[in-house]
Amino acid sequence: MDEALKAGKISAVANVILTVLKIAAGVLINSTALIADGIHSFVDVLGSLLVWLGIRIASKPADPSHPYGHFKAESLAEMSVGLIIILSSLLILHEATLSLINGSVPAFEMYAILVALFSALVNEILARYKIRIGLDTRSSSLIAEGKHSRVDVLSSLSVVAGLILVYLGYWWADAVVAMAISVFIFQIGAGILKNSLDVLMDRVDEEVIVKVMSVMDKIEGVESVEFVATRGTWKSKVVEVHFTVNPGMDAETIDAIEREIVDEIKGRIPGVVDVVAVVKVSRPRVLAIPVDEDGNFTRELDSPQFMIVSLESGEKKIVKNEHHKAEKRKGYLISECLEKHGVSIVAVRKVGEGAKAHLRSRGIVVKLIDSNLKDVEDIIKSFQRS
Secondary structure: OHHHHHHHHHHHHHHHHHHHHHHHHHHHHOOOHHHHHHHHHHHHHHHHHHHHHHHHHHHHOOOOOOOOOOOOHHHHHHHHHHHHHHHHHHHHHHHHHHHHHOOOOOOOOOOHHHHHHHHHHHHHHHHHHHHHHHHHEEEEEEHHHHHHHHHHHHHHHHHHHHHHHHHOOOHHHHHHHHHHHHHHHHHHHHHHHHHHHHHHOOOOOOHHHHHHHHHHHOOOOOEEEEEEEEEEEOOOEEEEEEEEOOOOOOOHHHHHHHHHHHHHHHOOOOEEEEEEEEEOOOOOEEEEEEEEEOEEEOOOOOOEEEEEEEEOOOOEEEEEEOOOOOOOOOOHHHHHHHHHOOOOEEEEEEOOHHHHHHHHHHEEEEEEOOOOOOOOHHHHHHHHHO
16 A cells, blocks of 8 residues: 555656646747646646545545445545546647637647657656556556556547647648547546446445355355455455344354355455345245135136145145135235245236235245246246246
């Protein structure tokens, strides 16, 4: 982290020097493109300061008020940088448009070209330095700023090209180059803003999810993984995983599995600083199919009876539905009856929202059956295959 902070300070000082040189040269020769490039360097100064501040805050340890740490401070810094960059691009575009309308033509001076070339060289060195340190310290904001410096190289070289074109007689080239620079700056700002918002809104990291699932597949005792989520930055991630275990498993074994999950995920996936493991005891897969007195599928929950099937053993039994003609609280009473018989899934063609809510509150999943399935045995087979 000290290296990242040092890189931020060096970048800020270098960009202050480049800002002064480019804006001064741009004003002297009346070059909108060079002034635009100077404004871009000034934005880099603000960006470096914000990134430096963000890295400092993000490095603070977790506390009672911030149990997951302060890592999002770096993303807030990124977001601020992105917004400033977008605003600066719009300002440059405005000035370039006025320059083109007014027919402003810059003077051709060799020192201005030397300033632009010097800026390109310095920014390339800064870009390589910041990206290397960013990769070493896993600082996404420093890497983003390094990429931004790489665009500064193109901006400065574009200024040189614009001045040469003006010298050759293309008076409009300076303003057009300034417009092109503004587009470059806008794209970089939008990219940085998107990356920061992805982190702040806890967008799922698909690559990490795949790695977590790979880890979970190898841990003995885990029956299924129901939910995986990630939050945080590239450097500091928090993983939340919900998994099920066999209902006959003792508490000591479950604790051992949780510890193994935490240790394996932290050990195998770089950047994971915390793992929230939530264990659920799996329920036997018991299916309820509403049927009539002849054993035919009736489609709806208020059936005179249910065929209860254990999907693991295949054992079947018929249970009378004493509440199918109830005038009040029918959904509540039927869901209570199914719960008593250990039902975890009910197969119907349609169900009311009230009854569905009662079933869900008791841990019973409602599965809507395809209209092509009419035979009870076919319905059972379809669940056994799933």
